[in-house]
Amino acid sequence: MSFEQLTLKNQLCHRLYMASNSIVRAYREPLMKLNITYPQYVVMMALWEQDKVTIAALVETTMIDGGAMTQILKKMADKGLLEIIKDQYDKRKRLVDLTPQGQALKIKAVNIPNEISCQFSSINSVQAGQLMQLLDLVVNDLADKT
Amino acid sequence: MSFEQLTLKNQLCHRLYMASNSIVRAYREPLMKLNITYPQYVVMMALWEQDKVTIAALVETTMIDGGAMTQILKKMADKGLLEIIKDQYDKRKRLVDLTPQGQALKIKAVNIPNEISCQFSSINSVQAGQLMQLLDLVVNDLADKT
DNA sequence: TTATTTTAATTTGCATGCAAAGTATTTGCA
DNA sequence: TGCAAATACTTTGCATGCAAATTAAAATAA
Numbered sequence A, B: 001m002s003f004e005q006l007t008l009k010n011q012l013c014h015r016l017y018m019a020s021n022s023i024v025r026a027y028r029e030p031l032m033k034l035n036i037t038y039p040q041y042v043v044m045m046a047l048w049e050q051d052k053v054t055i056a057a058l059v060e061t062t063m064i065d066g067g068a069m070t071q072i073l074k075k076m077a078d079k080g081l082l083e084i085i086k087d088q089y090d091k092r093k094r095l096v097d098l099t100p101q102g103q104a105l106k107i108k109a110v111n112i113p114n115e116i117s118c119q120f121s122s123i124n125s126v127q128a129g130q131l132m133q134l135l136d137l138v139v140n141d142l143a144d145k146t
Numbered sequence C: 001t002t003a004t005t006t007t008a009a010t011t012t013g014c015a016t017g018c019a020a021a022g023t024a025t026t027t028g029c030a
Numbered sequence D: 001t002g003c004a005a006a007t008a009c010t011t012t013g014c015a016t017g018c019a020a021a022t023t024a025a026a027a028t029a030a
Helices: A012-032 A037-048 A056-063 A064-077 A102-109 A113-115 A124-142 B012-032 B039-051 B055-062 B066-078 B100-109 B114-118 B124-142
Strands: A082-086 A094-098 B083-087 B094-098
Touching: A012 A037, A012 A113, A012 B012, A012 B039, A012 B094, A012 B124, A037 A056, A037 A094, A037 B012, A056 A064, A056 A094, A064 A082, A094 A102, A124 B012, A124 B124, B012 B100, B012 B114, B039 B055, B039 B066, B039 B094, B039 B100, B039 B124, B055 B066, B055 B094, B066 B083, B094 B100
Parallel strands: none
Antiparallel strands: A082 A094, B083 B094
């Protein structure tokens, strides 16, 4: 156990922290055209894949905090992108339902992945795949450590 | 340009987002013993490496936002970990100086990297190295895109 | 059935991340 | 020298992330 590990350049975590912040920042401008933030974009992607899901399901898919999710969904509902409906069979649950505008936003968003990937001049698709696999390992290792 | 890219499972960014949040969350408990947050820990690591630096230098090293840095340093100063001194040669600048307590905290922190790495059961050191290299590429590609 | 426990969301308080505006100082140029 | 432009920070407003407390409803046990 040495002090050498306590160095920023040796910290996987700091790398992740910087990379995550950098890439979220990169999304900011393209997403501004859609009038949504990055976490809101994540929610939209989840809903474009599967609509009319419970908030709990959305929390699991996106890994966004439940408390934050409430606030995020409220803002998105205010923008008219979705509606939050009570589940008639279990009144504790709420179902999130995209509005036509929410559905339509997908078309405006379709080019965003390309806009972003254009900024990665030094990473090819193989490396991107490797990176995603390694990140999955990180997330899995850290999951459910209650 | 297909809709298939607009899928959470195909999003490098979402992987990064989840991984970064997960790992910062993992640091929460160990750091609570030191009474600091993760960004504060990053600042401490930077200062343990090099003390008496300007705030601008700290911002560059840590990649923490300047506005946030002001707040973070203020809290750390309140805790007695550091002092913020005016640069006598350039009164716009401030120098950050660790107190003896700030220096001493390093000893209590020395085991944290091990505590964290123990949680990575499915990643070996080679993969960790690969991951860090790939993340550096990401950060570099996205830097200075003003 | 009633009481206890669990589940699903919301709310609250604190700590950032980030953009934009504001404040001192210092530089640089006419 | 004098003033505009650049620097180095700080402040402010908004949007999360996260833990903890709270509320409402359903499931389970007694």
